[in-house]
Amino acid sequence: MKKILIANRGEIAIRVMKTARKMGIKTVAVYSEADRNAPHVRLADESVCIGEASSNKSYLRGDKIIQEALKLNVDGIHPGYGFLSENASFAELCEKNNIIFIGPKSKSIKMMGDKLAAKEAVKDYNIPMVPGVDRAVTNPNEAAEIASQIGFPILIKAAAGGGGKGMRIVEKETAVKEQMERAISEATSAFGDGAVFIEKYITSPRHIEIQVLADSHGNVLHFFERECSVQRRHQKVVEEAPSSILTCELREQMGQAAIKVAQSCDYLGAGTVEFLVDNKLNFYFLEMNTRLQVEHPVTELISGIDLVEQQIKIARGEAITIKQEDLKINGHAIELRVYAEDSMNDFLPSIGTLNTYKIPVGTGIRVDDGFEEGMAIPIYYDPMLSKLITYGKTREEAIQLMIEAINNYKVEGVLTTLPFGKFVCEHEAFRSGNFDTHFVKNYYTLEKLKVATEEEAKLAALIGLKIYIEDQKQLRIPAK
Numbered sequence: 001m002k003k004i005l006i007a008n009r010g011e012i013a014i015r016v017m018k019t020a021r022k023m024g025i026k027t028v029a030v031y032s033e034a035d036r037n038a039p040h041v042r043l044a045d046e047s048v049c050i051g052e053a054s055s056n057k058s059y060l061r062g063d064k065i066i067q068e069a070l071k072l073n074v075d076g077i078h079p080g081y082g083f084l085s086e087n088a089s090f091a092e093l094c095e096k097n098n099i100i101f102i103g104p105k106s107k108s109i110k111m112m113g114d115k116l117a118a119k120e121a122v123k124d125y126n127i128p129m130v131p132g133v134d135r136a137v138t139n140p141n142e143a144a145e146i147a148s149q150i151g152f153p154i155l156i157k158a159a160a161g162g163g164g165k166g167m168r169i170v171e172k173e174t175a176v177k178e179q180m181e182r183a184i185s186e187a188t189s190a191f192g193d194g195a196v197f198i199e200k201y202i203t204s205p206r207h208i209e210i211q212v213l214a215d216s217h218g219n220v221l222h223f224f225e226r227e228c229s230v231q232r233r234h235q236k237v238v239e240e241a242p243s244s245i246l247t248c249e250l251r252e253q254m255g256q257a258a259i260k261v262a263q264s265c266d267y268l269g270a271g272t273v274e275f276l277v278d279n280k281l282n283f284y285f286l287e288m289n290t291r292l293q294v295e296h297p298v299t300e301l302i303s304g305i306d307l308v309e310q311q312i313k314i315a316r317g318e319a320i321t322i323k324q325e326d327l328k329i330n331g332h333a334i335e336l337r338v339y340a341e342d343s344m345n346d347f348l349p350s351i352g353t354l355n356t357y358k359i360p361v362g363t364g365i366r367v368d369d370g371f372e373e374g375m376a377i378p379i380y381y382d383p384m385l386s387k388l389i390t391y392g393k394t395r396e397e398a399i400q401l402m403i404e405a406i407n408n409y410k411v412e413g414v415l416t417t418l419p420f421g422k423f424v425c426e427h428e429a430f431r432s433g434n435f436d437t438h439f440v441k442n443y444y445t446l447e448k449l450k451v452a453t454e455e456e457a458k459l460a461a462l463i464g465l466k467i468y469i470e471d472q473k474q475l476r477i478p479a480k
């Protein structure tokens with residue numbers, strides 16, 4: 001592979017280009033009219049405009065991207081995450097045009113994209129599943145019967161959903177029919193597919209996922225877990241590796257289960273198997289994400305493996321040369337997603353220009369971003385500004401580094417979720433590791449964030465005053 005096109009923008013486009021460059025592979029950036037001056041365009045060896053600002057007219061135009069790739073003699077396309085990364089038709093279109101899609105085969109994407117098909121695929125692999133039904137349910141009466149067998153609360157999920165979209169919790173029998181009707185109509189309008197299924201609702205789970213890599217020679221390896229329980233409205237806020245609740249035995253069991261999930265769909269490349277872990281440390285397979293994930297850096301830091309490099313090697317047909325038994329967890333990594341959002345105002349997107357943009361630097365700090373000082377943040381795309389990642393020998397060290405890094409991150413012109421991230425890192429529940437997917441709902445209020453921010457402002461004012469007084473003393477020394 002001599003030249004790859006990155007069908008994405010922002011931090012992930014840059015992240016992929018860095019590894020391609022390291023491997024001596026030329027890169028092609030694609031960009032929308034809104035991204036003409038974006039850093040990912042300048043970093044590439046070649047670049048091509050693919051359309052108007054709106055994603056539908058640019059980054060989602062698979063046909064246009066392939067057309068440009070053919071013109072520029074591109075050997076492979078890396079889709080990043082989001083956009084076309086889990087689009088089975090796009091993967092197929094690449095295959096048809098003799099361009100290597102750096103990811104799994106379209107068949108695996110399709111299978112894991114449909115949650116019922118995914119359940120069907122893993123059926124014979126002895127993977128722990130949440131109690132429930134593994135087929136579409138449409139009849140509300142039948143649903144009520146299933147619910148009473150499983151026991152309340154139940155969760156109705158859309159087969160075509162995922163990432164929390166189209167889920168409805170039902171607490172009692174009398175609400176089943178109404179919620180079923182709503183879930184079906186929601187799924188129909190959101191995904192064009194009204195199929196829903198029913199699971200027991202695990203009330204306070206942790207969200208833990210396993211990174212896997214599979215090659216075309218039959219090797220499948222796992223790269224340990226990422227703990228992603230700190231979320232806000234199904235949007236991950238903090239991710240870390242390792243998880244503070246997994247024992248070596250449980251990690252091994254989940255790792256082996258994840259490998260089996262990958263095998264069940266004939267997986268190729270980098271993927272993530274999501275699990276729920278309940279308060280008794282039972283784990284259940286949820287779904288498989290058939291892409292490189294936003295939070296992959298924490299795995300890279302604790303394993304020492306460049307996941308993008310592995311993706312490219314696998315796509316070239318090479319075998320993974322790493323052995324499972326040689327993999328070891330080293331240290332602890334935490335990632336904070338920094339969004340251009342107003343945490344004081346219901347996390348509304350904060351639009352504007354990055355008048356000041358200074359990232360923290362130092363040992364154990366990694367910032368993956370796609371912006372620079374003076375840039376306006378386009379309103380058309382995801383408002384994630386960067387990923388702030390810290391790495392230490394211990395969890396405590398990584399948390400402390402994170403707090404310091406947040407303090408040294410200077411952004412002016414737009415509001416960011418940095419204060420919210422600091423609130424999380426300073427919270428007792430987070431520090432002790434005693435939290436679940438309801439962390440934000442349970443502990444976060446605007447009032448608490450304000451108190452934390454005001455206390456800090458007071459402290460800063462006091463320090464300022466003290467410095468001022470010291471300065472005054474010095475100035476009062478009379479000159480002879």
Ligand code: MV4
Pocket residue numbers: 130155162163164165199200201202203205207231234274276286287437
């Ligand atoms: C669940 C669940 C509890 N019980 N399924 C969320 C995203 C998608 N991957 C599946 N998700 C969940 N599925 C059962 N049977 C809890 C989640 C879940 C969640 C649910 C509500 C609010 C926040 C959540 C965060 C992570 C996972």
